[in-house]
Amino acid sequence: xxxxxxxxxxxxxxxxxxxxxxxxxxxxxxxxxxxxxxxxxxxxxxxxxxxxxxxxxxxxxxxxxxxxxxxxxxxxxxxxxxxxxxxxxxxxxxxxxxxxxxxxxxxxxxxxxxxxxxxxxxxxxxxxxxxxxxxxxxxxxxxxxxxxxxxxxxxxxxxxxxxxxxxxxxxxxxxxxxxxxxxxxxxxxxxxxxxxxxxxxxxxxxxxxxxxxxxxxxxxxxxxxxxxxxxxxxxxxxxxxxxxxxxxxxxxxxxxxxxxxxxxxxxxxxxxxxxxxxxxxxxxxxxxxxxxxxxxxxxxxxxxxxxxxxxxxxxxxxxxxxxxxxxxxxxxxxxxxxxxxxxxxxxxxxxxxxxxx
Numbered sequence: 293x294x295x296x297x298x299x300x301x302x303x304x305x306x307x308x309x310x311x312x313x314x315x316x317x318x319x320x321x322x323x324x325x326x327x328x329x330x331x332x333x334x335x336x337x338x339x340x341x342x343x344x345x346x347x348x349x350x351x352x353x354x355x356x357x358x359x360x361x362x363x364x365x366x367x368x369x370x371x372x373x374x375x376x377x378x379x380x381x382x383x384x385x386x387x388x389x390x391x392x393x394x395x396x397x398x399x400x401x402x403x404x405x406x407x408x409x410x411x412x413x414x415x416x417x418x419x420x421x422x423x424x425x426x427x428x429x430x431x432x433x434x435x436x437x438x439x440x441x442x443x444x445x446x447x448x449x450x451x452x453x454x455x456x457x458x459x460x461x462x463x464x465x466x467x468x469x470x471x472x473x474x475x476x477x478x479x480x481x482x483x484x485x486x487x488x489x490x491x492x493x494x495x496x497x498x499x500x501x502x503x504x505x506x507x508x509x510x511x512x513x514x515x516x517x518x519x520x521x522x523x524x525x526x527x528x529x530x531x532x533x534x535x536x537x538x539x540x541x542x543x544x545x546x547x548x549x550x551x552x553x554x555x556x557x558x559x560x561x562x563x564x565x566x567x568x569x570x571x572x573x574x575x576x577x578x579x580x581x582x583x584x585x586x587x588x589x590x591x592x593x594x595x596x597x598x599x600x601x602x603x604x605x606x607x608x609x610x611x612x613x614x615x616x617x618x619x620x621x622x623x624x625x626x627x628x629x630x631x632x633x634x635x636x637x638x639x640x641x642x643x644x645x646x647x648x649x
Contacts, residue, residue: 353547356570357559361527361552366509367483368435368444369499377572378530378550382422383483383515386413386432387476395476399427399484399516408471415462419539421486422513422520429458434487436466443498449478489514519548527552563588576645599648601634603627 360374367383386400400413419427436456439446453475454467466475490496495509513521518540519532530550534542551568553559556575562568574582574590582590603621604611610619620626640648 352545353549354545354570355549355551355568356572357551357553357562357568358572359552359554359556359559360573362524362530362550363526364499364501364510365513365521365524366495366499366501366507367485367515368439368441368446369501369510371445371449371481378532379483379513380517381519381532381548382513382517382521383485384517385482385484386415386479389480395480399432400479403476406465409468411466411468411475412459413464413466415464416539417462419516420537421489421516422535422537423486423489424537425486425488427484427486427516428461429464430461431484431487432456432464433458434490435482435484438485438490438496438498439482441497443500445501446482449481453478483515485509486514518543522547576643576647579645579647601630603630 358374358377362375362378363372364370364375365379365382367379384399386398387395387403388398390396397416399416399419401416403411403413406412413432415427415429415432421427421431433456436450436453438444440450440453441447452469452472454469457465457467459465468475472478490509493508493512495507499505499507499510511524511526516539518535518538520535522531522533524530529552532548532550534546536542551562553562553568556578559568559571560574560578563571579590582588604619605621605627607619608622609617610621640646
């Protein structure tokens with residue numbers, strides 16, 4: 293994984309970021325540790341932007357480019373990394389990760405297992421949504437039910453949760469179908485929405501993204517996070533501004549402009565010309581050359597993401613394809629033949645240019 297920044301007077305922020313999506317950890321995001329609660333824009337990899345002392349720590353606007361648009365700002369509609377980069381700055385979860393990927397408090401300040409199938413979470417007091425409405429247990433109960441809805445692409449992350457139940461305004465119990473030692477891990481990826489705001493705007497259910505449904509939550513937001521949505525133009529740009537009422541420590545980025553530039557060449561040209569400060573996903577074929585460019589700072593890290601080919605082994609008839617009346621992938625020999633036909637080494641060396649194993 294790599295990202296590249298232009299060295300110059302505009303860029304001098306330390307970029308740390310969150311992860312709400314274990315399945316897409318390729319651009320995982322983590323917060324700063326409790327001793328340094330500085331909010332940041334989720335941009336893809338751990339990076340000290342700029343030229344190691346050549347750039348002042350006074351950046352107010354950060355302009356960063358990627359080849360992908362968030363596609364929807366509904367936090368429960370999608371489970372995609374390029375959506376999470378933006379949405380996780382607006383909507384917060386109960387738990388975050390610190391720099392070492394250990395769990396740390398977010399909207400929940402503590403949690404404990406009361407029994408094999410029951411967990412209790414104490415919520416952070418004094419938190420407000422961007423519209424000024426206080427955050428309470430009602431919002432957690434609502435958000436968990438919403439994320440479990442059939443339209444939600446986050447629902448698979450909450451398997452085993454029967455319900456979230458309010459104990460009092462700042463306490464929620466999670467009731468499980470079976471013991472689950474990793475329940476807190478699952479909640480890292482679920483953004484909390486305002487129940488009142490969702491009901492007022494008719495977005496009690498998540499957007500049905502696959503059906504191309506348009507809802508108010510697709511282009512409008514109301515979270516508790518360090519950044520508010522200023523504007524969203526699909527496939528063009530998303531602009532976030534700092535939330536002055538955020539419960540954490542204020543960072544040094546007042547405005548973040550997320551620009552969609554699908555062409556690899558155009559994205560790098562924008563960096564060279566100064567139109568953007570940071571490119572999240574430089575093309576693999578250019579990484580070796582970019583490492584030699586003194587005007588850029590290339591940051592790389594090893595991630596724990598996985599790209600895989602999944603076989604439909606459950607249906608008696610293949611849902612997609614020309615084969616009718618049967619499902620070839622139920623046969624181990626077919627699955628083994630497909631695996632053996634894929635040249636993994638060639639993909640790593642030729643397609644990913646060595647940026648994978």
